[in-house]
Amino acid sequence: MKGNVIKYERDNIDTDVIIPGQYLKVHDYAELALHAMEGLDPDFHSKVKEGDFILSGRNFGCGSSREHAPIALSHSGIKAVLALSFARIFYRNAVDGAFLLPIEIEEDAYSNISEGDEIDIDIRSNEIKNLTKNKTYKMKPFSEIIGKIIEAGGLFKYKPD
Amino acid sequence: MGKTLFEKIWDAHIVVEKENSPSLIYIDRHLVHEVTSPQAFDGLRMNNRSVRRPDLTIATMDHNVPTNNRTLPILDQTSAIQIQTLEKNCKDFGIQLFDINSPNQGIVHVIGPQLGITLPGSTIVCGDSHTSTHGAFGALAFGIGTSEVEHVLASQTLWLEKPKPFEIRVEGKRKNPHAVTAKDIVLSIIKNIGTSGGNGTVIEYRGEGISDLSMEQRMTICNMSIEAGARAGLIVPDEKTYEYLRGRKYTPKNYESLVDYWRDNLKTDNDAKFEKNYTLHVDNIAPQVSWGTNPGMTCDVTESVPFPEDFSKGDQNQKKGAEKALEYMALKPGTPITEIKIDRVFIGSCTNARLEDLIEASKVVKGRKLSSHVRAMVVPGSQMVKKQAEELGLDKIFTDANFEWREAGCSMCLGMNPDILSPGERCASTSNRNFEGRQGTGGRTHLVSPVMAAAAAIEGHFVDVREMDLN
Numbered sequence: 001m002k003g004n005v006i007k008y009e010r011d012n013i014d015t016d017v018i019i020p021g022q023y024l025k026v027h028d029y030a031e032l033a034l035h036a037m038e039g040l041d042p043d044f045h046s047k048v049k050e051g052d053f054i055l056s057g058r059n060f061g062c063g064s065s066r067e068h069a070p071i072a073l074s075h076s077g078i079k080a081v082l083a084l085s086f087a088r089i090f091y092r093n094a095v096d097g098a099f100l101l102p103i104e105i106e107e108d109a110y111s112n113i114s115e116g117d118e119i120d121i122d123i124r125s126n127e128i129k130n131l132t133k134n135k136t137y138k139m140k141p142f143s144e145i146i147g148k149i150i151e152a153g154g155l156f157k158y159k160p161d
Numbered sequence: 162m163g164k165t166l167f168e169k170i171w172d173a174h175i176v177v178e179k180e181n182s183p184s185l186i187y188i189d190r191h192l193v194h195e196v197t198s199p200q201a202f203d204g205l206r207m208n209n210r211s212v213r214r215p216d217l218t219i220a221t222m223d224h225n226v227p228t229n230n231r232t233l234p235i236l237d238q239t240s241a242i243q244i245q246t247l248e249k250n251c252k253d254f255g256i257q258l259f260d261i262n263s264p265n266q267g268i269v270h271v272i273g274p275q276l277g278i279t280l281p282g283s284t285i286v287c288g289d290s291h292t293s294t295h296g297a298f299g300a301l302a303f304g305i306g307t308s309e310v311e312h313v314l315a316s317q318t319l320w321l322e323k324p325k326p327f328e329i330r331v332e333g334k335r336k337n338p339h340a341v342t343a344k345d346i347v348l349s350i351i352k353n354i355g356t357s358g359g360n361g362t363v364i365e366y367r368g369e370g371i372s373d374l375s376m377e378q379r380m381t382i383c384n385m386s387i388e389a390g391a392r393a394g395l396i397v398p399d400e401k402t403y404e405y406l407r408g409r410k411y412t413p414k415n416y417e418s419l420v421d422y423w424r425d426n427l428k429t430d431n432d433a434k435f436e437k438n439y440t441l442h443v444d445n446i447a448p449q450v451s452w453g454t455n456p457g458m459t460c461d462v463t464e465s466v467p468f469p470e471d472f473s474k475g476d477q478n479q480k481k482g483a484e485k486a487l488e489y490m491a492l493k494p495g496t497p498i499t500e501i502k503i504d505r506v507f508i509g510s511c512t513n514a515r516l517e518d519l520i521e522a523s524k525v526v527k528g529r530k531l532s533s534h535v536r537a538m539v540v541p542g543s544q545m546v547k548k549q550a551e552e553l554g555l556d557k558i559f560t561d562a563n564f565e566w567r568e569a570g571c572s573m574c575l576g577m578n579p580d581i582l583s584p585g586e587r588c589a590s591t592s593n594r595n596f597e598g599r600q601g602t603g604g605r606t607h608l609v610s611p612v613m614a615a616a617a618a619i620e621g622h623f624v625d626v627r628e629m630d631l632n
Contacts, residue, residue: 010485011478012356012455016596021575023238024196025225037597057478059357059390062455063596064575065197065290067307085357088392089290093306145183145322155308155320158206160177160185 001101001122002131003051003079006044007115013040013056013092014063014156019072021064032068033075050077053121054114057083060102061090067097074099082123082128082139084110098154103128113157123150163430164321165326166397170301170427171316174284176318183320189283191254191313192269193220195247196577197288201311202250213317215255219278222247223268223579226261227565228540238504240578253315260442265410267543267569270294270384270511274376275545277409281398281423286313291511291593293386296395297379298402299427301363303393324392327362328435329354331370333444340627341446341522343378344513344591346370348449348459349387350441356457359391362437365429365560366396376405379513384512385593388456390588435574450498451595451608453486458497458595459608462625468494489597490605491585499623501607505588505616506537506564507600508611510574513591514542518611519550523558524631531563532621538565538580540572566617589617 019032020098026032037044054073060083061069071094073081080101081094094102103121109128113119117132121139128137142150152158164172177185191214198220205212212218225240227233227401235241244261251258259265265272270291279295283293285302286292288310293304309319326361329350335341351358364386371379379396386394396402403420406412413419447461460467469487473480482562487494492501508514508522519541531537539559541547547569556566573580582588582604590616592599609617616626 009478010482012482013458014455014594015595016372016599020598024577025243026236027199039596039602040291059360062356062390063290063387063594065288065304065306067197067200069613072569077444083460085360087357087390088360089304089306090254090414093308096308096312143183144181144324145320149320156208158320160320 001079002118002120004049005053005055005113006048006121007113008040008054008056009059011027012059012062015066015069016063018061018069019066021149024068029030030072031074032072036072045076048076048078051079052077053119053147053154054078054081055062055110056081057110058085060086062087063091067093070094070097070099082109095129095149096155104140106138112137162433162434164433165365165429165433166299167301167326167365167395167426170284171323173282179558181411185318186284186321188284188286188313188317188319189217191218191279192273192285192287192292193218193310194224194269194287194289195222196224197307198310198534199243199246199248200307201314202254203238204311205254205314208522210315212254212314217286217317218256218314219228220251220256221259221266221269222261224571224575226570227578228570228572231261231568237579238630239510240277245406250613251509264544264548266512267545268514268571270349271515271546273541274347274405275409275543275559276382277406277412281402282427286319290387291384291391293391294384295382296383297376298406299395299398301393301395304387324363327359327437328363328393329364329366329441330438330440331366332368332371332440333442334373335386335446336442337627339524339631340612341448342521342610343374344383344517345449346443347382348456348608349446350467351385351389351456352449352459353441354389356388356438356455357390359389364391364394365390366394370404370441372397372399375517376401377517380515385456388593397429398423426463441462445610446528448613448626449612451612452490453483454489454595454597456593456595456608458486460482462498462613462623464498465495466492466496466498499625501537502587502622503589503607503617504586505582506535506575506613507540507542507588507590509538509542509572509590510592511542511602512593513611513629514540514546516546516549518591519546519555520553522611522615525612525629526562526564526619527558529562529619531618535621538567538573539616540567541569541571573600575599587621589614592595620625
């Protein structure tokens with residue numbers, strides 16, 4: 001999975017800035033996408049491209065349980081969020097609805113990867129290749145259930161063994 | 162080895178368990194509201210599924226209901242549609258709904274306990290992160306997303322990874338419990354352990370500082386567990402818990418025999434092991450005021466707005482976060498908290514809109530007047546709270562002081578209904594989140610207790626409520 005990185009160098013990006021409360025009444029996903037990240041970065045919509053990744057710090061997606069948050073990012077074109085850590089509800093929402101991949105990274109990937117870098121994520125080898133900088137980083141592997149839900153394509157397609 | 166209460170509740174609800182795998186957990190109560198449920202019901206329809214246990218599913222409308230005159234039509238069409246959609250979904254799937262005109266309507270986390278729907282030892286979920294509130298009754302209660310809402314509607318179960326137990330001890334006695342409240346305890350905890358300090362855990366709050374609290378105060382504590390990143394927060398039930406739930410509308414008929422069982426079984430064993438521990442001593446804590454854009458950015462009312470380098474203790478991301486927060490909040494480091502002037506006051510939300518919160522705030526307000534440049538709203542957590550407060554004459558105390566007295570709902574906690582801040586407005590709020598734009602685009606939120614909010618409303622700026630005469 002290849003794409004370019006949009007980097008937010010901060011911790012605690014909350015779901016209220018990912019999709020502000022006034023848009024929780026919007027049911028059209030394309031319209032939700034127009035307001036993704038609006039609370040933090042009003043230029044997000046104009047700069048994001050299909051297949052991009054977001055890179056950020058600790059506790060990404062903290063706050064509200066709104067599934068609108070991964071939906072808005074996903075329908076903006078974001079395929080994965082790479083972060084030092086995630087808040088639990090955002091993490092499960094992203095996976096359950098097969099909206100995007102929440103990828104936990106280590107400090108080296110966080111500090112080395114820059115805005116605009118092209119990276120290649122391989123969730124089988126748990127590696128992230130920085131094609132721009134010609135470097136490779138480890139990602140934290142998904143736990144067993146998360147891996148299986150991702151493989152199945154979402155919570156409702158997941159069938160236990 | 163002994164078990165924690167959380168582990169006992171978990172074990173009692175396992176439907177499927179295998180080693181090193183997630184567990185399928187049974188859900189006893191599912192609370193539903195208008196915002197996170199429509200897509201879940203759509204999913205059921207698309208797949209020709211029914212609701213597995215409509216009798217264990219209860220709905221209300223709280224997030225985007227207007228809090229002014231309920232006899233008027235809802236002006237915001239998208240809100241009106243979301244409310245009508247919940248009505249239709251509940252009718253189609255046979256779910257009990259407390260609608261906008263019901264005397265039982267209110268914030269889902271306020272009405273659950275008030276109606277006796279929340280029970281010790283049970284598992285409770287809702288498509289809302291503040292579901293952790295119900296943990297005050299010794300329930301395992303947590304927020305879920307819309308896909309999980311659909312899964313629970315369809316199956317009454319959830320696939321879950323087991324969180325780790327985290328012990329937070331609250332020791333000592335508060336010197337002035339009317340001025341230093343449960344809100345100040347939980348904000349102090351979050352300030353110290355951080356907004357991700359509880360990630361992957363279920364917090365058990367214990368110690369004298371917790372057992373001293375009333376049920377409503379315990380709800381304030383458990384409510385904000387999510388702001389520390391925890392999956393849930395809970396408190397082992399005691400006689401106060403059992404007394405609170407006795408004789409409520411939906412309290413089970415065999416309640417006393419349940420209480421006997423709970424007394425014997427809903428405990429954390431002495432030899433139980435917690436993965437993490439933290440202790441807060443409350444003897445000398447001060448009223449808390451948040452200065453930044455997450456609940457961990459909080460300090461004592463007697464302190465000044467911190468310098469980012471002091472706050473961050475060498476962490477670059479923390480420093481950047483603090484700088485950005487101060488810019489958003491338009492605050493200069495070194496400014497005494499008590500010199501921060503406010504424009505708005507919001508007394509409400511699932512954190513602090515219960516009867517005791519309103520009683521305590523009214524003691525500050527009684528016989529005084531709202532500062533001339535401040536607009537203040539009191540939004541009871543439920544229509545029942547509103548009615549009880551009116552029976553005590555609290556509405557009159559607030560309106561005499563020029564506060565607005567409104568209908569129940571989430572209101573200005575999250576800016577989904579017309580109750581919002583204008584860009585740049587600064588608000589003393591009893592809610593749970595001070596995120597950027599949370600109370601309206603460009604709005605600036607300071608989290609405080611109800612008495613601190615009331616005192617700020619009177620004075621027009623933050624004051625140390627310990628210095629006021631509260632009789």
